[in-house]
Amino acid sequence: MKEPLHIISNCVIADESVIKNGEVLYSDKNVGLSSFLVQLYKFLHIDYPKFYKMDNLSKLGWLASEVLLKDENIVKHYNPEEIGLLLTNANSSLEADVKYFQTIEMASPALFVYTLPNILNGEICIRNNFKGENACFIFETFNAAFIKEYVDDLFANNKLKLCICGWADVIGETYKAALFLIGKDVAASSIDFTEENMDKIFEGLNAQL
């Protein structure tokens, strides 16, 4: 019998609020997405100047990963190639695409590089030295069933021992990130890695412990 997988921790950023493991960590109403992300960065007391170069999708997903991994020492227990990422969203990098296109006559490589949704994977990998399997899929809506199957398969085939998976999407002022840290380890906040639990967390409901 294989060891069961857990959602070791989770983080949702939506509606100008940050929720970690079901508790509101931060909230800042009516400031707009760009300001909200910068204020959240400052609130978290992170010193990572590259943050300011990121587009809003990378800022959003990267901040969610920072909150997700904060105080999670288990990351140190694994080799870089044993830790991976599966991220999904609906609008790919369209927000960055439009910004790049508006300045195309003086095309900037610093903007062009963010016209790919998987740059967020790269940003999280660079920050944490994660080198394992990573992928970026597009779905019209959050698809917990797919995430569950894909991550289960990576663990079953010994590709990963720890995985960040979930959703990060930005289009204009509409945004949402929901990230899950998946592994065999058990922490105080751990819940079963199920489709239902991911859906409940995504919708902002506390999953059953």
Added chain:
Amino acid sequence: MKDVFIIADNIFSPLGSTTKENFDALLHDISAVKEHHNAFADEPYYAALFNNDFSLPASPEKNYTKFEKLIIASVDEALKQSGINVKDDKTLLIISTTKGNISLLESEVYDEQLQKKIALHTSAKLITAHFGFINQPLIISNACISGSLAIITGMRVIQSGKYDNVVVTGADIITKFILSGFKSFQALSNGLCKPFDADRNGINLGEAAATVVLSSNRKNADGIKVISGAVSNDANHISGPSRTGNELYQCIAAAMDDARLSKENIDFISAHGTATIYNDEMEAKAIALAGLTSQPVNSLKAFYGHTLGAAGLVESVISIESLQQNTILPTKGFEVHGVSQPINVCKQIIHKQINTCIKTASGFGGCNAAIIFSK
């Protein structure tokens, strides 16, 4: 685990609309890369583009985008060979692309309607409906390893038993959006690109679609299998490759381990070989770390240009055809060895019995992929 066979394939490129037409063009040293003068750039540039009047078998009543038309043309031809039932609940479609419909930003007004039209899930729905697949398709957009990752994903969902047949397709088109971006990186070659060459100075961009149909059921006695694949991240830089090649090597080693193959079992390597200084150097280091310096290595970028998300599929289809025909293709554009490692860059056609090859790919965001095909 179940074996995964390639039961049909297609390349729809400026060199032809079937795998055979494409492979024959390559055997005759014909490149799709040409000098272009058009509104996409102030200066002439080298790229492999479709003529504007390219004709497609897609049903004319539908107002498909160019990206969707290319996918439909490629899938249509591959499906006809495959004989699979798209309406079976054990059949899946996987679509891969780097930028999909992004060129629509250049020709249409940006509003909510265009947002929806550009969205890859919209294209996926149209393509799914066109062919009548009943399962929701998967869509992969993972920079220049998109097509390779799509093949690996297709292999995995067959190995796990979830699906019996997977149609893996991908396409990218080149317009001002993409051309200007690569130009801003000073990554475009001013002539035909020269992979692994001492004088290489950048890429040529290219347009293409390609498809493979994967199945748990062997169709022909000489069927090629996709036997393993792996993905990694450099965790180094979002737009520059690893300086060590260690992470691409990690992928190659993982794929070889999964397939229980040692270096003596590998007959050739189909590299990414974009002809940028840093990519080719990184790949040479990875190939050397894997101990594969004596195996012939080719890059097809001077034939097709860099077809972005489609590249992994296009080059995999050519590699599969190479295995079937026992023919390793040369690296067009390569003359003088120009990487730090003594890899064996293939300069001319090699005819010999071959059984196994590795296809590698790397892309922005630090992503790498390796796939092993075998008889």
